[in-house]
Amino acid sequence: MLNRLRALDLTDDKGFLCGKILADLGVNVIKVEKPGGDPSRAIGPFWGGVPGPDRNLYWFAYNSDKKGITLDIEKPRGRRIFEKLVAAADFVLESYPPGYLDKLGLGYDRFHGIYKKLIWASITPFGAGGPYRHFKDSDIVVMGLSGTLYQTGEADGPPVHISLPQACLHAGADAAVGCMVAYYHRETTGLGQRVDVSMQQSAAWFQANAIPSYELNGSILKRAGAFRTGVSSQVAQRQVWPCRDGYIFFNVIGGRTGAKTLSALIAWMDEERMATDFMLHLDWDNFDMFTVTGDVMDRISGPVGEFFRRYTRKELLAGAVRRGVSIGPLSGMQDLLDDECLNARSYWTQIEHPELGTSITYPKEYIRSSLMDYSTRSPAPLVGEHNEEIYKELGFTNKDLQSLKKEAII
């Protein structure tokens, strides 16, 4: 159904994922870039470490299955072409600073008046309005203002950032949902609307129990390094455990859910004669994480930690799968490519990059449907790769294209 739809994707790295999800679902997404390519193409890392607009790995990661054209919307002729493109579009996705497109006379308000069905997603660091709307951003700045950064890091050190940009992904994914909700509405009413996405808000949307903890107890959830806080009244529980060749993540969880996985772990330790009497006789069904004492936690953590140190991540995962123990080995990148489950589910696919003379492994599909094929088919577009195809569709001739190129419009 969605393959009859077209989206113009004018986002930079703040919004790539929105169009990627829509493209996965079948929407024809066309990236519209400045002549020479979007400035985000200039930010590394690059394939093979060699800088170049068509080698940017962020671009690769989140623009596959899109087509790409170039267009200078700041020039009058470019503006007119953009108007034509919008006339044939169902979605416009953009991440310009608030007000930029309005100044060019290409903003939502204008097009919304003409094309009632148009859905327009704006992805900005802080939202289209409000006191921060013109603030300068970076991922660490936005993650800081979202509440996520504060809670990550060692207890006695500064907050620590996730070194791969994240706020843009929360926002891009939210924008895709927003576009789909708006589309569903449009299909019954014929009316489009604007989706206003703030990276700060999208990243702030999930903070586990930090907000309720503050509201109910006045307590600020702090960084706890390899530990987890906010679950127990008395103790912090270890989450990161060294094992023979790396790290294993494991949490003691209370309630019935915890009882099942913990009993399975202790039975496993018992097979290896590593479970203590204390553990074997603990009443896991009534084990309460909220009231558990430090002493009890220590008597669990000691032997569990020793057990993990004996084995490799692979051995622990294989044992956990057999017994239903909830643990997570820290996967390296090669581990992900080799992962048994991902491979059994044909998660990875090779996509040809003829311009690099190689193929690259990508996730094949994030969404699996019994009815639809949502797999990734083509790599991210090169700069202006589909100019001819798309502009000819609009009625431009070879001669027009030449003059557009000459004037640096495309």
Next chain:
Amino acid sequence: MEKREGVFSGLKILAFAWAVVGPLTMKFFADHGATVIRVETSHRPCTMRSSAPYKDNQPGVNRGGYFTYYNANILSLALNMNHPGAAAVVRRLVTWSDVFFENYTPGVIERWGLDYESLKKLRPDIIMLRQSGYGSWGPYKNLPAFGMVLVPIAGLPNFIGWPSKEPLPVGVSAYTDCISPRFAAAALIAALDHRNKTGEGQLLDLSQFETAISFILPGLLEYESTGKEPERIGNSSPHAAPHGVYRCQGDDRWCTITVSTAEEWRAFCDVIGKPGLVKDPRFSTLEKRRENEAELNKIVGAWTVDFSPEEVMARLQKAGVPSGVVSNAADVLHDPQLRQRNIFWPMQHAEMGDFTHLGESFQLSETPAQPYSPAPLLGEHTEQIMTEMLGMSDEEFVTLMREGVFE
């Protein structure tokens, strides 16, 4: 029950939802008018209902802040699936539903005879959305999953922490819990659209593990390119210096600063009252600043420590330099920007009183998300659902209730 006006008014979802992934996925629909019935049981309440923090520090299934925060607009049906009388009730619910959602460990739904093939017999055009940790089929299907273990298996901690120290979890521990719901919601809307136009239902099977990898994909591609596993780099960035978190005045107060361009560097030096630094050969280019980052960070930190993070943010932003407060929960709740964005909904909860529920994550200009109702008490809507929505007679309802079906 008040009428739900929204994009999804009239849409009926039966949700066997668990933990955070369940309600967050349902939220996109419930907040836009869908009727989302969450099947629960007092014999085994959702793990979030028995998670701290509690109102007045008194544990109780209707007093958990973690649960309440994430479950606005959702209706609760208490149904003991292990009671022999439950099967007939579920069949009626399935027939009534447009969508069957579940995010249990695979196998649970099958044990209850609610696999896709069985659902289709009851409701041929049903859309089933499954969203377990590792997918409903495959070698890890029986491995119980939580966000806390999905974060590492998806590789995120490789990108968190200091080079010489251990990798760190995301402080928001179950971080992956907010990733798959967005993919799932977009896919479910596409499936609903398809059904509305063709009459065909479908099965959607999402794996939280698989969707989480989307958040580290550039790191994976870099590995494919270089063959080098990622290294933890603390708060530095290849694209900016200064780049990081700096201590401010006050107890555990911090700010962020990012200086990428020459223009930002000049502006930054002016703001900190050291315009001469611009010409300092140690810091004259981004490469130099990256090389001498430790020294640079000392200079930055010596300046920030005399100001509150709010002052640092105001001064640097005024000069066009990206900077912000490292907000804690209180800062986030009172953030002047977020307060304008409908992200927090003050609501009156039956047992907790005034309590902030999570609101929307994006804004729609014409059909905003609505706070229809606070998080439900366990089983709060059982009678209403059975008698008003399913049309069960009062007599039958009372009989089944006495038998313990609705527990």
